[in-house]
Amino acid sequence: MKKILLIFLCLCALEAKVVTNTTTKQASGEGSGLSREEAINNAIIEAIGKLNGVSINSIKKSINISTSTNESTNIKDTYSEQINKATKGSADSYEVDSVFEENGKYIANVTIYKTTTTKKYVAPGLKADSRRNISVFNVSHNKIQASLGATLQQKIITELLQSRKFNVLDRDSQGYYDMEKALIKSGDAMSDEVYKLKNVLVTDYILLFNISGLDGEQKKSNLTGKTKLQAEISIDYRVLLFATRQIKYSNTLIEKFTIKNGSLSEDEAIMQKIAHKISSDILNAIYPLKVAEVANEEAVFSQKLDMGESYECFSLGKAITDSYTKETTGHIETKSGNVEITRVTPKISYGKIIEGSIKNGDICRPLSNGGDNGYKVGRDPNYKVNEGGGVKLGW
Known part of the structure; x- marks a missing residue:
């Protein structure tokens, strides 16, 4: 009770x-x-x-x-x-x-x-102050790519929401907001409803993505007579800082995949995989995965990750200063171990420590090619880790 x-x-x-x-x-x-x-x-x-x-x-x-x-x-x-x-x-x-x-x-x-x-007016749910605001836009041009982009946009939004690191802002439903505003101002709504107006969040970052290339080849099996489509997609994406219009992050994803039966579930799974890669890339650039707690030989992370995914973790050492700009570009990283995600909840993930001695605050990144990258001293990253969480890229 x-x-x-x-x-x-x-x-x-x-x-x-x-x-x-x-x-x-x-x-x-x-x-x-x-x-x-x-x-x-x-x-x-x-x-x-x-x-x-x-x-x-x-x-x-x-x-x-x-x-x-x-x-x-x-x-x-x-x-x-x-x-x-x-x-x-x-x-x-x-x-x-x-x-x-x-x-x-x-x-x-x-x-x-x-x-x-x-x-x-106090909005329901948790306060938005602790998270950065981001808006996602599909800027693909031709009809087919724009249609694929609409699906991809929704899945990227879902991925960013599930990360619990951003306030993801809607910019595609203006007509529906206008209808509600008209109702509030009509006199039919209760007087206090007017305080819901003028509370709209303004974005910090704008994520633009463009499906710049799409190619495919259909093949028929001589043995089974079934056809399959081998396709390749190229997606350019960038993150802009709204206040200054600076491009803060930019990358291109080229993904190859095979469509065997062309079912809706298969198409959805492919787009989900692409959205996950783009979202993870952006999250790792802004918020590198950080160990929140170590307990019972497990590394605990404060976000949902993929079951079975492996990560290599690094402890942070001396800060590195750029010789010309005198800016702090990051810290020397020393590898502290590897983890494999074994348990997942909507908000927390648990990783079994496969090797090494991992501690709270270590930064973790997905293992490339499923194995060790072969170095003990990590890259000199272009970010600064904040004590309260998150990373400052000069963003």
Whole structure:
């Protein structure tokens, strides 16, 4: 029962809601005058000046006009109205703390108050602040390649989402957003729904990919009479930094594959494989795989990986500085061991340590050709690993 209650409370915490926040500012002032009203006037003027740095002359003129009546209740009500008007809403009420007569004049102490109420829409789920924003675009040109690209785009988006490293932003469904905006503004929706507007995230990175080449050859088996298609696809992709329009990463993937029966599931599997390679390439460039924990002779990773995949891991040593630009380009890497992924959950992967002594924070990369690359001292990478996770490429 306790577990059910805990899950329910967690789900409630992730719900969307409009949060109302009310704050009250105050300032005190002291004033003197030949009459009680004049002393209060001058105290109010001093307090408002402290509260918001507003024009004293405009306040004084407005309040002096308001003291034309001798009825104390009307004086207070009119003061509050004129204060609000004179300060353009920067103060809305006051209290007289004390008034006393001394040496033929009155001395008053007042406190001015300004209450502000704001509302803010809080989106459901985890906060987006800890992740970088990315948008994915298919820029393939001809009809066939653009059609393949649409499928590939969806699968790349899925891969990036499952990595839990990015906020992946939608840029292809504007018409649907416009319909919802029109509904909010129509008057039929509840008033607080308007706070959902003006919360759109702007991208940090733009991923552009282009299916630049597609070739295939159909072959028929003399033995079975069945045909199969041997195909080759070339995909160019780049990552742009939106703020500066710099190209931060660029690569070309050339993939060969064989289509035996042309079924939908076979086509989907091929596109999934290509999307996985592109996404992994980008993730390894921005967020090299990092050991989150070592327990029971297993390396634990905070993302979903492929079962059976092997990785080589490296500990980070001395930082390397470019001789010309004086920028830190990365760290010397010393190989610490190999792991093989043996267990996977939607958010965590476990790798059996095959060899070496791997520790928390080691960087891991897929083994090329399924074997050791034959070196103990790794490449000098062009990135800097952040203590809190992730890697700074100057990105």
